[in-house]
Amino acid sequence: MIYRCIDPVALALTAPGEMFETIAGPRGEMFRNIPHSLSGIYRAGQNHGARRMLQTEQQSYSYDTIFALAGRLARVFADEFGVTRGDYVALAMTSGVEWMACFMAVHAVGAAAVMVNTRCAPEEMVHAISQVKARLVIADADRAAALQAEPASADWRMIVSGAPSLVRDARDRDLADLLANGPDAPFDPVERAPDDAAIVLFTSGTTGRPKAVRLDDGAMAHVVGIAGLVGAIQDRRFAMEFGREIPVERGSAKAATIIAAPVFHFSGIMPFLRGLYYGAPLFVFTRWNAEVALDLMEREPLTRLGFVPTMLSDMLASPKVGPHNLGTLMVLSNGAAALDLKLVERMRDVVPTVMVSNTYGQTESAAWISSICGSDYIEHPESVGYVLPTVEVRIVRDDGSDAVIGEHAEICMRGIGMMRCYIGDDQATAETITNGWLRTGDNGWVDADGRLYLADRRKNMVISGGENIYCAEVERVLGEHPMVAEVVAYGRPDERLGERIAATVVPRHAQLIDIDELRGYARSRLAGYKVPRDIAVRVTPLPRTPTMKIDRGTFLREMKDQA
Incomplete structure (x- = not known):
């Protein structure tokens, strides 16, 4: 049995003539009004001009400023390093203005951004970079020093951030120098095809090395639509449950966003691309700190916050917490982790009208598979919601047959957001994508009302x-x-x-x-x-x-x- 979207709010938002209208595409259902390539996403972002794009603890940056930096770097990538369409560029750096400019510049020249886990050991980072045969490595000071101690790095060309002394010779460049003194050039992204490689992320596991997940351009552009749709669903549900509309400037599209997740995770990249497309200001954390977050929310009233339960627990445990910093929150978005309802009750003691939501997805599916919010989530806190538009789901037994309602089996999905492959691992790719369906490796079930539940990772099941x-x-x-x-x-x-x-x-x-x-x-x-x-x-x-x-x-x- 194939499960598709049955959520009436989602179906209304994707109906003909609506902003998120869906149409048939070559790889599945897609959004009519969302650009179908990252080139289009970036061009939309350029229209936001002088609006604030990034706020750090030290400085504010407009869209114009960051696009100008990215245009300068794109010219350097192409002219000095020969980066072109189809190449891979590794980013081993933490989030911030330099990361944003580099990430955007990589796509502007048609290449794919390889998101290296900056918390890995040097040998693991070397393996990741070597696995994709990166043409260029961009690393911050800590990562550059660690990588240069590895013999394999002798063959790489590198741009170093924050440590000019680590520029080895004419092969390398200092990022700050390029940003300050590089050639002025407009940000003019090359036309990208939907099947061009866009991003490489690395999955984690309990055994073996991480696998390199290739996500294509069409999938990443589609992510922006999915993220926008989920936000619109939340806005509509909030209005239905609390009897008041969220003002447009504070709604999901324009709302300021905290990016607390690292940018080598999808949960760090997705809000960046969504914010860039819709023109939302972004607040980036290099490391989660509840005290800093509460101070920020006191200065910058936020209407929504993506979280995992630990983040919420940390904030509620702080002596700083109160309506003066959390009082403007309207929507809390959980990231598929189990949520203790007592935590929600504690949050509502501070903000009585906050609405909580949950989503489910994984790196290989590029964004979300399902979502749930509001009273429906409170009544079914173990659910990860209803299958989203543009996504199809099956619950499949080990013998390949479909499970019945309520039966635990593997969750499989298909849609335009699916990964292309695990780079350099044809066997793992074939085991994961079978007959066009992505095997998530998660056990789950669907109830009689069409809600999806996540039971466990299959490898986290004990057979006794x-x-x-x-x-x-x-x-x-x-x-x-x-x-x-x-x-x-x-x-x-x-x-x-x-x-x-x-x-x-x-x-x-x-x-x-x-x-x-x-x-x-x-x-x-x-x-x-x-x-x-x-x-x-x-x-x-x-x-x-x-x-x-x-x-x-x-x-x-x-x-x-x-x-």
Whole structure:
């Protein structure tokens, strides 16, 4: 069975004549009124002129200013480094005005931006850059120093940011010098085809090296439409539930946006492209800090905030929190992590009329697959919502047949946003894209009303005595205990059962945890075979990914090393 959009609000917004009207395209349903290439997205951004594009702690930058910097760099990339259509340019740098100008310039000359994880070890960064055969590497001071210590970097041409002393010879250039003294040139992006490579992101996993996900130009332009549509759905739902319209200047299209996620993640790139297209001001964090965020929101009243639960918890725990900094918020957008309704209640103590939403997607799908918001989400907090327009979903059993309503199986999707391939890994590509469908690697199910639920990553499922145990379910129950601050569940080898479920918990406020009491709590809420026999207590916080979700891979490696 193929699931498509049934959300009446989304269907109304995508009807003929509407801003997000959908039409049939060569690779699937697409938006009529959104540019179908990044060239068009950037040209739309140029129309915002003197409007504020970026605000840092030190300075404000207009659209005109950043486009001028990007035009200057594009000329240098083409003339001095020979970068052209089809090339890959690696960006190993944190977010900010220099990153924005470089990212835009890469696309202006027709190349693809390779987003190197700046928190990786040098050897991992070298592998990523070598994997795509990057013609040029642009690195900030910390990354440049680390990369130059690796033998492979001797063959690269490099632009260095923030450290002129690391410019090795005539092969390299200093980024600040190029921005200040490079040739003046208009930002004039080459025409890009929908199947041109646009961005490369690297997936993470518990084993093996990250895979290089190639996302094409048409997919990335489509992302802007999906992001705009989801925002419009939220605006419409807010008006329906609270009886008042969000003013246009504060609505989803024009609202100022905090980008707290790193730019080597899709959740960092997507709000940048959306903001650029619609002309929204952007506030960029190189590292999440709740105190800084609250200070910012006091100075710059925001109407919406994308978050993971940890971010919200951090802000609510701050002595600075109050209506004076959070009071203008209207929409909170969760990023598919499980949300404790108690957190929502605490937020509504500060902002009674805030609306909460959730979305689901992954790097390989380029943006979102489904979304849910408002009272529907509060009533179904475990759901990731309804399939979005332009996306199709199947729930597929291991034998390839379709699961029935309510049955757990793998979520598969197709749509214009799908990745093209894993670069240099044909086998992994073939295993992930079968008969035009992207296998997400997530287990999920659909309820009788068409809502999609995310059960777990398939690799995070423990099979104990022939019974499937989803780690997310165990984590949700243990995490609801008042003495538990954080929890991670996992499988352990068992001679009789094959595997058994285990868990590690972090106590809240340094409290002592009665393991027997916690196990009894779980037993009252879970089937007996799902209750962890082994529960360990950890006094330090669990490791987290750059997007602030629990880093299961790092945790399991730590467990293995300790064993």
